[in-house]
Amino acid sequence: MAKDKKIDMVILGLLSHEDLTGYDIKKRIDGAVSFFWKGSFGNIYPALKDMESMGLIGKKDTSVGGRERVSYHILEKGKEQLVKWLREEQAGNELRYETLLKLFFGGVQGKDISIRNIELFEDQIRSNLTLLKGYADTLEKNLDNNDHVYYYLTVSFGIDTYEAYLKWCVKAKKMLKEKIKEGEIL
Protein backbone atom coordinates (compact mmCIF):
# COMPACT_ATOMS: atom_id res chain seq x y z
CA MET A 1 0.00 0.00 0.00
CA ALA A 2 2.00 2.90 -1.27
CA LYS A 3 1.47 6.45 -0.13
CA ASP A 4 -0.14 7.86 -3.27
CA LYS A 5 2.38 10.59 -3.83
CA LYS A 6 0.67 12.87 -6.33
CA ILE A 7 3.56 13.16 -8.75
CA ASP A 8 3.42 9.38 -9.05
CA MET A 9 -0.21 9.60 -10.08
CA VAL A 10 0.55 12.27 -12.65
CA ILE A 11 3.25 10.09 -14.15
CA LEU A 12 1.10 6.97 -14.12
CA GLY A 13 -1.71 8.90 -15.73
CA LEU A 14 0.50 10.19 -18.50
CA LEU A 15 2.04 6.78 -19.06
CA SER A 16 -1.37 5.19 -19.30
CA HIS A 17 -1.73 6.99 -22.63
CA GLU A 18 1.73 6.67 -24.13
CA ASP A 19 5.30 5.69 -23.36
CA LEU A 20 7.38 8.66 -22.31
CA THR A 21 10.86 9.66 -21.14
CA GLY A 22 11.35 11.77 -18.02
CA TYR A 23 11.99 14.73 -20.24
CA ASP A 24 8.77 14.15 -22.15
CA ILE A 25 6.84 13.89 -18.92
CA LYS A 26 8.13 17.26 -17.86
CA LYS A 27 6.98 18.74 -21.16
CA ARG A 28 3.53 17.22 -20.82
CA ILE A 29 3.16 18.61 -17.31
CA ASP A 30 4.28 22.03 -18.50
CA GLY A 31 1.53 21.98 -21.10
CA ALA A 32 -2.19 21.96 -20.44
CA VAL A 33 -1.70 20.36 -17.02
CA SER A 34 0.44 23.18 -15.67
CA PHE A 35 -2.38 25.41 -14.54
CA PHE A 36 -3.53 22.85 -12.03
CA TRP A 37 -0.36 20.86 -11.32
CA LYS A 38 3.40 21.29 -11.45
CA GLY A 39 6.46 19.07 -11.64
CA SER A 40 10.22 19.42 -11.86
CA PHE A 41 13.07 17.19 -12.97
CA GLY A 42 14.26 16.85 -9.40
CA ASN A 43 10.84 15.50 -8.74
CA ILE A 44 10.17 13.38 -11.76
CA TYR A 45 13.37 11.39 -12.17
CA PRO A 46 13.47 10.05 -8.59
CA ALA A 47 9.77 9.17 -8.83
CA LEU A 48 10.42 7.27 -12.04
CA LYS A 49 13.24 5.35 -10.41
CA ASP A 50 11.14 4.45 -7.37
CA MET A 51 8.15 3.35 -9.36
CA GLU A 52 10.32 1.22 -11.59
CA SER A 53 11.81 -0.55 -8.59
CA MET A 54 8.33 -1.08 -7.19
CA GLY A 55 7.18 -2.69 -10.40
CA LEU A 56 4.61 -0.06 -11.29
CA ILE A 57 6.32 0.94 -14.49
CA GLY A 58 8.93 -0.58 -16.78
CA LYS A 59 11.80 1.04 -18.63
CA LYS A 60 13.33 0.58 -22.03
CA ASP A 61 16.51 2.01 -23.48
CA THR A 62 15.49 4.05 -26.51
CA SER A 63 18.77 5.87 -26.98
CA VAL A 64 19.39 7.29 -30.42
CA GLY A 65 23.05 7.43 -31.35
CA GLY A 66 25.07 8.70 -28.45
CA ARG A 67 22.12 10.43 -26.88
CA GLU A 68 20.87 8.67 -23.80
CA ARG A 69 17.13 8.09 -23.74
CA VAL A 70 15.04 6.00 -21.39
CA SER A 71 11.36 5.45 -22.12
CA TYR A 72 8.96 4.27 -19.49
CA HIS A 73 5.74 2.35 -19.91
CA ILE A 74 3.02 1.51 -17.42
CA LEU A 75 2.70 -2.01 -16.00
CA GLU A 76 -0.40 -3.79 -14.73
CA LYS A 77 0.45 -3.00 -11.13
CA GLY A 78 0.83 0.67 -12.03
CA LYS A 79 -2.51 0.76 -13.73
CA GLU A 80 -4.14 -0.80 -10.69
CA GLN A 81 -2.67 1.85 -8.46
CA LEU A 82 -3.86 4.59 -10.81
CA VAL A 83 -7.40 3.27 -10.84
CA LYS A 84 -7.35 2.83 -7.07
CA TRP A 85 -6.45 6.47 -6.69
CA LEU A 86 -9.13 7.60 -9.14
CA ARG A 87 -11.71 5.74 -7.08
CA GLU A 88 -10.74 7.26 -3.77
CA GLU A 89 -13.47 9.60 -2.70
CA GLN A 90 -11.34 12.43 -1.51
CA ALA A 91 -9.26 15.03 -3.20
CA GLY A 92 -6.89 17.60 -1.79
CA ASN A 93 -7.60 20.80 -3.65
CA GLU A 94 -5.37 23.60 -2.60
CA LEU A 95 -4.80 27.08 -3.76
CA ARG A 96 -2.15 29.46 -2.61
CA TYR A 97 -2.91 32.86 -3.93
CA GLU A 98 -0.22 35.28 -2.99
CA THR A 99 -2.16 37.97 -4.83
CA LEU A 100 -5.09 37.50 -2.45
CA LEU A 101 -2.78 37.42 0.52
CA LYS A 102 -1.37 40.77 -0.50
CA LEU A 103 -4.81 42.15 -1.09
CA PHE A 104 -6.02 40.91 2.28
CA PHE A 105 -3.30 42.93 3.95
CA GLY A 106 -3.58 45.81 1.51
CA GLY A 107 -4.79 48.15 4.22
CA VAL A 108 -1.32 48.61 5.67
CA GLN A 109 -0.36 50.89 2.80
CA GLY A 110 -1.91 52.97 0.02
CA LYS A 111 -4.55 51.48 -2.25
CA ASP A 112 -2.39 52.18 -5.32
CA ILE A 113 -0.24 49.19 -4.46
CA SER A 114 -3.27 46.95 -4.22
CA ILE A 115 -4.61 48.19 -7.52
CA ARG A 116 -1.22 47.63 -9.08
CA ASN A 117 -1.12 44.09 -7.73
CA ILE A 118 -4.52 43.37 -9.18
CA GLU A 119 -3.37 44.68 -12.55
CA LEU A 120 -0.36 42.40 -12.48
CA PHE A 121 -2.62 39.49 -11.66
CA GLU A 122 -4.90 40.46 -14.53
CA ASP A 123 -2.02 40.43 -17.01
CA GLN A 124 -0.90 37.04 -15.82
CA ILE A 125 -4.40 35.62 -16.10
CA ARG A 126 -4.99 37.13 -19.50
CA SER A 127 -1.94 35.51 -21.00
CA ASN A 128 -2.75 32.15 -19.40
CA LEU A 129 -6.26 32.48 -20.78
CA THR A 130 -4.91 32.91 -24.29
CA LEU A 131 -2.91 29.71 -23.96
CA LEU A 132 -5.87 27.78 -22.59
CA LYS A 133 -8.13 28.98 -25.38
CA GLY A 134 -5.55 27.74 -27.83
CA TYR A 135 -5.67 24.29 -26.26
CA ALA A 136 -9.47 24.36 -26.23
CA ASP A 137 -9.66 25.14 -29.94
CA THR A 138 -7.50 22.18 -30.78
CA LEU A 139 -9.37 19.84 -28.49
CA GLU A 140 -12.81 20.92 -29.63
CA LYS A 141 -12.03 19.65 -33.10
CA ASN A 142 -12.15 16.04 -32.09
CA LEU A 143 -14.30 15.39 -29.13
CA ASP A 144 -15.14 11.97 -30.55
CA ASN A 145 -11.92 10.87 -28.95
CA ASN A 146 -12.96 10.09 -25.37
CA ASP A 147 -9.64 11.21 -23.91
CA HIS A 148 -10.03 14.59 -25.58
CA VAL A 149 -13.31 15.09 -23.77
CA TYR A 150 -11.53 14.71 -20.46
CA TYR A 151 -8.73 17.06 -21.49
CA TYR A 152 -11.24 19.53 -22.82
CA LEU A 153 -13.12 19.58 -19.53
CA THR A 154 -10.03 20.46 -17.50
CA VAL A 155 -9.10 23.16 -19.98
CA SER A 156 -12.60 24.57 -19.89
CA PHE A 157 -12.41 24.63 -16.11
CA GLY A 158 -9.37 26.83 -16.48
CA ILE A 159 -11.05 29.09 -19.00
CA ASP A 160 -14.22 29.50 -16.93
CA THR A 161 -12.38 30.28 -13.73
CA TYR A 162 -9.93 32.64 -15.38
CA GLU A 163 -12.81 34.53 -16.91
CA ALA A 164 -14.39 34.77 -13.48
CA TYR A 165 -11.06 36.10 -12.15
CA LEU A 166 -10.97 38.81 -14.79
CA LYS A 167 -14.50 39.94 -14.01
CA TRP A 168 -13.58 40.09 -10.35
CA CYS A 169 -10.50 42.17 -11.15
CA VAL A 170 -12.62 44.86 -12.76
CA LYS A 171 -15.00 44.89 -9.81
CA ALA A 172 -12.20 44.90 -7.26
CA LYS A 173 -10.32 47.80 -8.84
CA LYS A 174 -13.52 49.79 -9.05
CA MET A 175 -14.33 49.12 -5.43
CA LEU A 176 -10.90 50.13 -4.24
CA LYS A 177 -11.09 53.37 -6.19
CA GLU A 178 -14.54 54.20 -4.82
CA LYS A 179 -14.50 52.93 -1.29
CA ILE A 180 -11.03 53.56 -0.01
CA LYS A 181 -10.50 57.11 1.11
CA GLU A 182 -7.10 57.59 2.46
CA GLY A 183 -5.12 60.42 3.94
CA GLU A 184 -2.10 58.22 3.68
CA ILE A 185 1.51 58.65 2.95
CA LEU A 186 4.12 56.36 1.46
Place this chain on the structure above:
Amino acid sequence: MAKDKKIDMVILGLLSHEDLTGYDIKKRIDGAVSFFWKGSFGNIYPALKDMESMGLIGKKDTSVGGRERVSYHILEKGKEQLVKWLREEQAGNELRYETLLKLFFGGVQGKDISIRNIELFEDQIRSNLTLLKGYADTLEKNLDNNDHVYYYLTVSFGIDTYEAYLKWCVKAKKMLKEKIKEGEIL
Protein backbone atom coordinates in the same frame (compact mmCIF):
# COMPACT_ATOMS: atom_id res chain seq x y z
CA MET B 1 17.46 40.60 3.23
CA ALA B 2 15.28 37.84 4.53
CA LYS B 3 13.80 35.16 2.31
CA ASP B 4 10.18 36.30 2.37
CA LYS B 5 8.82 33.04 3.60
CA LYS B 6 5.10 33.39 3.01
CA ILE B 7 3.96 32.25 6.43
CA ASP B 8 6.03 35.10 7.84
CA MET B 9 4.11 37.54 5.69
CA VAL B 10 0.80 36.10 6.82
CA ILE B 11 1.82 36.50 10.44
CA LEU B 12 3.16 40.02 9.94
CA GLY B 13 -0.04 40.95 8.14
CA LEU B 14 -2.22 39.65 10.93
CA LEU B 15 -0.07 41.29 13.60
CA SER B 16 -0.27 44.61 11.78
CA HIS B 17 -3.91 44.73 12.85
CA GLU B 18 -3.80 43.33 16.34
CA ASP B 19 -1.60 41.57 18.87
CA LEU B 20 -2.05 37.82 18.76
CA THR B 21 -0.84 34.55 20.25
CA GLY B 22 0.29 31.69 18.05
CA TYR B 23 -2.97 29.97 18.78
CA ASP B 24 -4.95 33.05 17.74
CA ILE B 25 -2.97 33.27 14.53
CA LYS B 26 -3.90 29.73 13.69
CA LYS B 27 -7.55 30.54 14.23
CA ARG B 28 -7.38 33.63 12.04
CA ILE B 29 -5.78 31.65 9.24
CA ASP B 30 -8.41 28.96 9.55
CA GLY B 31 -11.07 31.61 9.06
CA ALA B 32 -11.66 33.66 5.93
CA VAL B 33 -8.02 33.30 4.87
CA SER B 34 -8.17 29.53 4.69
CA PHE B 35 -9.54 29.25 1.18
CA PHE B 36 -6.43 30.87 -0.24
CA TRP B 37 -3.78 30.11 2.37
CA LYS B 38 -3.07 27.55 5.06
CA GLY B 39 -0.96 27.29 8.19
CA SER B 40 -0.24 24.82 10.95
CA PHE B 41 1.16 25.00 14.48
CA GLY B 42 4.32 23.29 13.39
CA ASN B 43 4.63 26.11 10.95
CA ILE B 44 3.53 29.09 12.97
CA TYR B 45 5.40 28.64 16.25
CA PRO B 46 8.85 28.27 14.70
CA ALA B 47 8.17 31.26 12.42
CA LEU B 48 7.17 33.32 15.44
CA LYS B 49 10.37 32.37 17.22
CA ASP B 50 12.53 33.23 14.22
CA MET B 51 10.90 36.55 13.57
CA GLU B 52 11.22 37.49 17.21
CA SER B 53 14.93 36.76 17.18
CA MET B 54 15.28 38.80 13.98
CA GLY B 55 13.60 41.75 15.60
CA LEU B 56 10.58 41.81 13.32
CA ILE B 57 8.10 41.16 16.09
CA GLY B 58 8.14 41.42 19.87
CA LYS B 59 6.61 39.18 22.49
CA LYS B 60 4.86 39.72 25.77
CA ASP B 61 3.84 37.27 28.43
CA THR B 62 0.08 37.52 28.77
CA SER B 63 -0.45 34.37 30.80
CA VAL B 64 -3.66 34.17 32.77
CA GLY B 65 -3.39 32.14 35.93
CA GLY B 66 -1.46 28.96 35.26
CA ARG B 67 -2.24 29.04 31.56
CA GLU B 68 0.74 30.00 29.49
CA ARG B 69 0.08 32.69 26.91
CA VAL B 70 2.47 34.65 24.75
CA SER B 71 1.21 37.55 22.68
CA TYR B 72 3.16 38.93 19.76
CA HIS B 73 3.11 42.43 18.34
CA ILE B 74 4.65 43.83 15.19
CA LEU B 75 7.78 46.02 15.37
CA GLU B 76 8.90 48.73 12.97
CA LYS B 77 11.28 46.40 11.21
CA GLY B 78 8.50 43.89 10.72
CA LYS B 79 6.21 46.48 9.24
CA GLU B 80 8.93 47.52 6.81
CA GLN B 81 9.34 43.96 5.66
CA LEU B 82 5.61 43.58 5.21
CA VAL B 83 5.37 46.71 3.09
CA LYS B 84 8.42 45.69 1.09
CA TRP B 85 6.72 42.40 0.25
CA LEU B 86 3.47 44.10 -0.68
CA ARG B 87 5.36 46.30 -3.11
CA GLU B 88 7.14 43.47 -4.87
CA GLU B 89 5.71 43.13 -8.33
CA GLN B 90 5.45 39.39 -8.44
CA ALA B 91 3.20 36.87 -6.84
CA GLY B 92 3.33 33.11 -6.83
CA ASN B 93 -0.19 31.91 -7.39
CA GLU B 94 -0.50 28.19 -7.35
CA LEU B 95 -3.31 25.77 -7.47
CA ARG B 96 -3.14 22.05 -7.00
CA TYR B 97 -6.43 20.59 -8.00
CA GLU B 98 -6.45 16.89 -7.41
CA THR B 99 -10.00 16.84 -8.71
CA LEU B 100 -8.82 18.13 -12.08
CA LEU B 101 -5.93 15.73 -12.09
CA LYS B 102 -8.32 12.86 -11.62
CA LEU B 103 -10.59 14.20 -14.30
CA PHE B 104 -7.70 14.65 -16.71
CA PHE B 105 -6.94 10.96 -16.39
CA GLY B 106 -10.58 9.97 -16.19
CA GLY B 107 -10.38 8.08 -19.48
CA VAL B 108 -8.60 5.12 -17.93
CA GLN B 109 -11.84 3.91 -16.37
CA GLY B 110 -15.58 4.38 -16.64
CA LYS B 111 -17.12 7.86 -16.71
CA ASP B 112 -19.17 7.10 -13.58
CA ILE B 113 -16.09 7.60 -11.46
CA SER B 114 -15.40 10.96 -13.04
CA ILE B 115 -18.97 12.07 -12.55
CA ARG B 116 -18.81 10.93 -8.95
CA ASN B 117 -15.60 12.88 -8.42
CA ILE B 118 -17.20 16.00 -9.84
CA GLU B 119 -20.15 15.55 -7.50
CA LEU B 120 -17.84 15.28 -4.53
CA PHE B 121 -16.09 18.44 -5.64
CA GLU B 122 -19.45 20.16 -6.00
CA ASP B 123 -20.42 19.28 -2.43
CA GLN B 124 -17.15 20.57 -1.11
CA ILE B 125 -17.48 23.83 -3.03
CA ARG B 126 -21.08 24.31 -2.02
CA SER B 127 -20.31 24.12 1.66
CA ASN B 128 -17.33 26.43 1.32
CA LEU B 129 -19.54 28.83 -0.56
CA THR B 130 -22.01 28.93 2.30
CA LEU B 131 -19.23 29.86 4.70
CA LEU B 132 -17.88 32.55 2.42
CA LYS B 133 -21.32 34.06 1.94
CA GLY B 134 -21.63 34.23 5.69
CA TYR B 135 -18.39 36.18 5.91
CA ALA B 136 -19.49 38.44 3.06
CA ASP B 137 -22.75 39.31 4.79
CA THR B 138 -20.94 40.38 7.92
CA LEU B 139 -18.34 42.39 6.04
CA GLU B 140 -20.84 44.14 3.78
CA LYS B 141 -22.40 45.77 6.81
CA ASN B 142 -19.47 48.05 7.40
CA LEU B 143 -17.49 48.78 4.35
CA ASP B 144 -16.68 52.22 5.77
CA ASN B 145 -13.91 50.46 7.59
CA ASN B 146 -11.10 50.37 5.04
CA ASP B 147 -9.76 47.03 6.24
CA HIS B 148 -13.16 45.49 5.73
CA VAL B 149 -13.08 46.50 2.08
CA TYR B 150 -9.90 44.51 1.61
CA TYR B 151 -11.31 41.50 3.44
CA TYR B 152 -14.51 41.75 1.49
CA LEU B 153 -12.67 41.72 -1.82
CA THR B 154 -10.83 38.51 -1.03
CA VAL B 155 -14.04 36.89 0.14
CA SER B 156 -15.86 38.01 -2.98
CA PHE B 157 -13.05 36.52 -5.06
CA GLY B 158 -13.81 33.23 -3.38
CA ILE B 159 -17.52 33.54 -3.95
CA ASP B 160 -17.17 34.47 -7.61
CA THR B 161 -14.75 31.67 -8.39
CA TYR B 162 -16.72 29.08 -6.46
CA GLU B 163 -19.83 30.06 -8.36
CA ALA B 164 -17.92 29.63 -11.60
CA TYR B 165 -16.81 26.19 -10.39
CA LEU B 166 -20.37 25.15 -9.74
CA LYS B 167 -21.50 26.23 -13.19
CA TRP B 168 -18.64 24.29 -14.68
CA CYS B 169 -19.64 21.20 -12.68
CA VAL B 170 -23.08 21.17 -14.25
CA LYS B 171 -21.62 21.57 -17.72
CA ALA B 172 -18.95 18.95 -17.15
CA LYS B 173 -21.33 16.31 -15.86
CA LYS B 174 -23.63 16.94 -18.79
CA MET B 175 -20.81 16.63 -21.26
CA LEU B 176 -19.56 13.40 -19.76
CA LYS B 177 -23.04 11.92 -19.93
CA GLU B 178 -23.52 12.96 -23.53
CA LYS B 179 -20.15 12.60 -25.11
CA ILE B 180 -18.61 9.59 -23.52
CA LYS B 181 -19.83 6.38 -25.05
CA GLU B 182 -18.14 3.48 -23.50
CA GLY B 183 -18.18 -0.19 -24.05
CA GLU B 184 -16.04 -0.35 -20.99
CA ILE B 185 -15.78 -2.48 -17.99
CA LEU B 186 -14.78 -1.56 -14.49
Place this chain on the structure above:
DNA sequence: ATCAGCATGTAAGGCGTTACATGATTCA
Protein backbone atom coordinates in the same frame (compact mmCIF):
# COMPACT_ATOMS: atom_id res chain seq x y z
C1' DA C 1 31.08 27.53 -34.20
C1' DT C 2 27.55 28.32 -31.27
C1' DC C 3 23.12 28.06 -29.30
C1' DA C 4 18.79 25.95 -28.40
C1' DG C 5 16.80 21.94 -27.29
C1' DC C 6 17.16 16.97 -25.93
C1' DA C 7 18.29 14.15 -22.09
C1' DT C 8 19.57 12.37 -17.40
C1' DG C 9 20.43 12.81 -13.00
C1' DT C 10 22.18 14.39 -7.95
C1' DA C 11 22.55 17.35 -3.78
C1' DA C 12 21.27 20.73 -0.58
C1' DG C 13 18.19 23.13 1.38
C1' DG C 14 13.63 24.86 2.49
C1' DC C 15 9.19 24.44 3.90
C1' DG C 16 5.42 22.25 5.59
C1' DT C 17 2.54 18.44 7.52
C1' DT C 18 1.58 15.10 11.06
C1' DA C 19 1.99 13.27 15.17
C1' DC C 20 3.45 13.60 19.58
C1' DA C 21 3.90 15.58 24.32
C1' DT C 22 2.09 18.43 27.92
C1' DG C 23 -0.89 20.96 30.75
C1' DA C 24 -4.71 24.51 32.27
C1' DT C 25 -9.48 26.05 32.22
C1' DT C 26 -14.36 26.18 31.37
C1' DC C 27 -18.74 24.29 30.91
C1' DA C 28 -22.22 20.74 30.89
Place this chain on the structure above:
DNA sequence: TGAATCATGTAACGCCTTACATGCTGAT
Protein backbone atom coordinates in the same frame (compact mmCIF):
# COMPACT_ATOMS: atom_id res chain seq x y z
C1' DT D 1 -15.99 14.06 35.85
C1' DG D 2 -15.07 14.40 31.36
C1' DA D 3 -14.92 16.80 27.02
C1' DA D 4 -13.89 20.79 24.48
C1' DT D 5 -11.11 24.55 24.01
C1' DC D 6 -7.06 27.21 25.14
C1' DA D 7 -2.18 27.10 24.67
C1' DT D 8 2.77 25.99 23.49
C1' DG D 9 6.01 23.62 21.39
C1' DT D 10 9.18 19.66 19.23
C1' DA D 11 10.57 15.89 16.09
C1' DA D 12 10.37 13.11 12.21
C1' DC D 13 9.45 12.75 7.98
C1' DG D 14 8.06 13.85 3.27
C1' DC D 15 8.13 16.35 -0.72
C1' DC D 16 9.50 19.73 -3.76
C1' DT D 17 12.43 23.47 -5.65
C1' DT D 18 16.75 25.17 -7.15
C1' DA D 19 20.98 24.73 -8.60
C1' DC D 20 24.43 22.10 -10.23
C1' DA D 21 26.82 18.75 -13.34
C1' DT D 22 27.24 16.59 -17.76
C1' DG D 23 26.94 15.58 -22.57
C1' DC D 24 24.80 14.89 -27.37
C1' DT D 25 22.44 16.70 -31.59
C1' DG D 26 20.59 19.70 -35.03
C1' DA D 27 19.99 24.04 -36.98
C1' DT D 28 21.79 28.62 -38.20
